[in-house]
Amino acid sequence: MNIHPLRSQLYDELHSRPFQVIPSPARVTQIALQCTEAEKRAQLEHLKELQNLLGCPVGHTDRSCFEYDCGDFRLRREKHTEFTTYTFINLDVPEDSDPFEVTGLTPLPDGWVDTLPGEVVAAFHVSIEDARQSPEPALPEVKEAFEDMRLVGSSPQDGDARVWTSFQLHSDGFGRLMVVNKQMSDSQLGRLTQRLMEIEVYRLMALLSLPLAHSLSPELVRMDARLADLTQQLSEEDSVNEKALLSDLVDMASSIESWRARSTFRFGATQAYHALVLTRLEELREDEVSGHLTITEFMTRRLTPAVRTCEASNKRLEDLSRRVDRVSDMMRTRVELGIHEQNQQLLSSMDRRSRIQLMMQHTVEGLSVVAISYYLVGLLKFLFIAMYDAGLPIDKTLATGISVPVVLLIVWLMTRRIHHHFIKLARKDRIGADET
Template sequence: MSAETSSLDFHPLRADLYQELHSRPFQVIPSTARVTHIAVLVTPEQRRTQFAHLQRLHRLLGEPWPEQEVSCYEHNFGKLRVRREVHMEFASYTFINLGISSAEPFAETGISSLPEGWLEQLEGTIVGAFHIEVRPSEEDARSELAYMRKYFEGMRLIGSSPQEGAARVLGSFQLHSDHFGRFMVLNHKMSNSQLGRLVQRLMEIETYRLMSLLALPLAREMTPSLNDMDHELATITQSLADNESLDEQQILAELTHIAARIEAYRAHSTFRFAATRAYHELVLTRLEELREDEVSGHLTISEFMTRRLTPAVKTCEAVGERLEDLSRRVDRASDMMRTRVELAIQSQNQQLLSSMDRRSRIQLMMQHTVEGFSVVAISYYLISLLKLGLDVLQDSGLAFNKSLVLGVAIPVIMVLVFLGIRTIHHRFIRMARRQ
């Protein structure tokens, strides 16, 4: 590092960011090669086991093995080239047999040179597995088609002439008797580098096509349940619109059950549907890069994908959108139901307050009545006490008219008691208002 740049603060991932663009280089494939590509769904544990299995292949073939796993690994075992790529949810293996052979197409494949039993012990679930026969073109166009058709077991073929006729590609996009798919590439005027890029695009198109279709069985499985939930939700919404007398508790329980089922489906399908969209975009990008010309009498790969793959992807997208729409509709129905319950509670509260107000007025009238009785009772006891006091005074020799004194004291005592009770009553009212 020069003195001028030694003091610069470089991002710690800068080198990795540069290397990422070169982590999966295109292969260089000669015009005579037999390629086998396998895509395997893996768990993190299976991925680690697969790397150990790859090391075992090196030991079986007498080659030094890699110590550390990388996203793209490639090694030549003489005439056999092995490439392993690690993706988010799957790993892909490409086996290229570069040896010269006089055997018929697909009689020898990319996996023919592997040690016996090694491939059968590969961990994971295989999604894509197909052979690609790469050969130079030595005949005219019509003879080529007749030559290529012989090796696809009578299946209907899809094909084109990519890169403005620089090569010819045919495939069936079906499984053959060996449980592998088949493609044949006849090279007209491509260099080894161009041929490697063409083969790489074919492998990616077929692999991503299969990965994108993994969501289709899930979408079909979910559709009947979505139909049932849609019908249940429509019934509930209609009953709310008709303002029928409903059991709010039962309706809320049904809405909660539907919402729980929807969330379970979303948790199970969101990643799969998102992956389908991503894989489909990759397929369309690789198809554009092929720059196909039509082969007389055959659908091009782009036409086939547009006609068959795109509707399947649209089906998955429609189910995903329907799931989201159902979720929003359940939320709106729940909001309406909660509003209905809140209005009912407010009505009950209003009735309760009216009842409490009536009770309060009755209690107030009863209180006034009790206050009147209280004035009489307290006045009676006070007058009785006054009479006892006057008797004591008379007995002590004090001369006065006891009856007159009692007669004058009775109204005075009653007025004073009444005023005292009213004063206490008003004091409590002021205290309650301050609180």
């Protein structure tokens, strides 16, 4: 069989980011870093340092999803379009330890995390507690673990687990999540934990465009008012400074294109990340915990309006761009009409000058007939005198007088014939040009 060269790659793509299997109890930390391609390459060298620091082989790290297993400590690195996530899983959890006293970063050498290349967008700890054989943490204990911040909680997976979070930064600079395993398997717990971490990362990546939308809003208001003023000038004033208006439109169009270049990708990414968050929320299948907002309710009330603000700014920017194009078309039409009117006036002036030139030409032709006839009659007079002196019986004066009208008629006929000949040539040239 003729196998497609991408067949194996297409199969592998579906398994490039497998769900993790996480036992309970465990401590997980995830860090998402926005980075360039150069920083992503630098991260590979940074990962290789772990081989010397921890004594475990690193292996091939240049993959979209790289997993590093060192016994009770696991590391997972995933490359995305504009960011990279590091997930640190610590399975060595002392008994009776506080939920966030030990984290996924505890087994790492000091300073290794601090030198990760890239800008940290998301960083949070996940405390996975086992309540299958023992009671789950009481609400006062949970509040104390979250430093008495307002909690968001739910019972996902039809009540097989309990999730607590605050969606805020705590005193250590990290966010916090608590997952209480009631009756889930390790694979189910791994899938739930990964969905929760993706919700946290994707919601922060979606919100990256909100400051851009806020900074863009006053500029859009200013440009909108200026465009409305230009449109009003075009519609109400017969005589406007077209050069100044065109200059304003060009400046406005360049500003809009500059904003579009800066915001198009960011706003498009916000919509994509928001769609991923909504998908992960649906997969949670949450039940409400009495007295607390669920994660879905919190996202609906807080994240969705922010995303709508970004979408509105993007739509307004696109609408303003289209309006500038329409006003520019109106301005070009106005200029073209002005040029057409000037051309009409110029043609009318040329037509008047042509008629004047034609009249002058006819006058010159009349004078030319007289002048040519005068010279011809003078020549004939010399001829008649010579004939009279030669003894021919002619009256030289009478002969000269009779030759005057004859010469005038002959010269006039010859002039008219030449004139008509040139008119025919001009008509032929014009007909040939029209056919072409």
